[in-house]
Amino acid sequence: MSHREELSRFLKAARGRLAPVALGLPNGERRRAKGLRREEVAALAGMSVTWYTWFEQGREIQLSAPMIERLGRTLRLSDTEREYLFALAQHRPPPLVSRPDEEIRPGTRHLLDSLTVPALVIVEDWTVVGWNSLVSTAFRDYGQMERSERNLFKILMLNERYQSDPEFYREMGQRLTARFKWDYSQTAQPKIFDAIIEELTERCALFRESWARSDIRSHFEGINSSFFPEIGEIWFRHTSYAVEEVPSQRLIIFAPNEERDAMLLDRLRSRIRLSQPPLEPAAP
Structure with missing residues (x-):
């Protein structure tokens, strides 16, 4: 045929x-x-x-x-x-749609909840639209934040938590901005990006410097950490993957960076399980 x-x-x-x-x-x-x-x-x-x-x-x-x-x-x-x-x-893909698709499909939701590592989903302007419970424990509880506060790029560039180590913050900011510039070039809704760019130009010196550079990255990858009292600092290596069913979404998975980090993450998961109330027995 x-x-x-x-x-x-x-x-x-x-x-x-x-x-x-x-x-x-x-x-x-x-x-x-x-x-x-x-x-x-x-x-x-x-x-x-x-x-x-x-x-x-x-x-x-x-x-x-x-x-x-x-x-x-x-x-x-x-x-x-x-x-x-x-x-x-x-014989070609359709034009990019101008409306963001923020609906988390059942398959993606099942994957998020099944993973034993932190994982979240962002749309093209880096707004977080889906996450699992480990993200809420390891990083922040996006469920308690308004949508306008859940832009991952603005969080990483502006939150003082990431600025305690100037060298690490500088490397991270330059890397993330290079990826953000790539996403900006691909979008069908530049006005949303323009608003983010304008805000960060006013509020973040590192963004102004990084945006003026010619660096471009077409992939999302890096290392970050979180500190937990009584457990210690866990380092994660994160990578992103396109959600095939919704091309405008990206799944970001945070895997333990080394064996020591995997052991600490196991300890964190154990503490989370112990803190949950016991299940009620089923009725006979």
């Missing part, structure tokens, strides 16, 4: 599953099949009936990206289906 044949099958199936009444259209008594008619899809998407018919038939015609976007919205396509439509029609 060619791409054009699959495009035709996909579009027919997409309009066939839509109930006319859900889009404010009358059911009519003469409909021989469920779903929308071609002329209804064309009208809702702002296309001529002829162009839509040819497109659905798999003819070699090219629609603009905005027209394909309107068609996708008319057919109520999911994000995955939208990508599929662009791949079939234009």
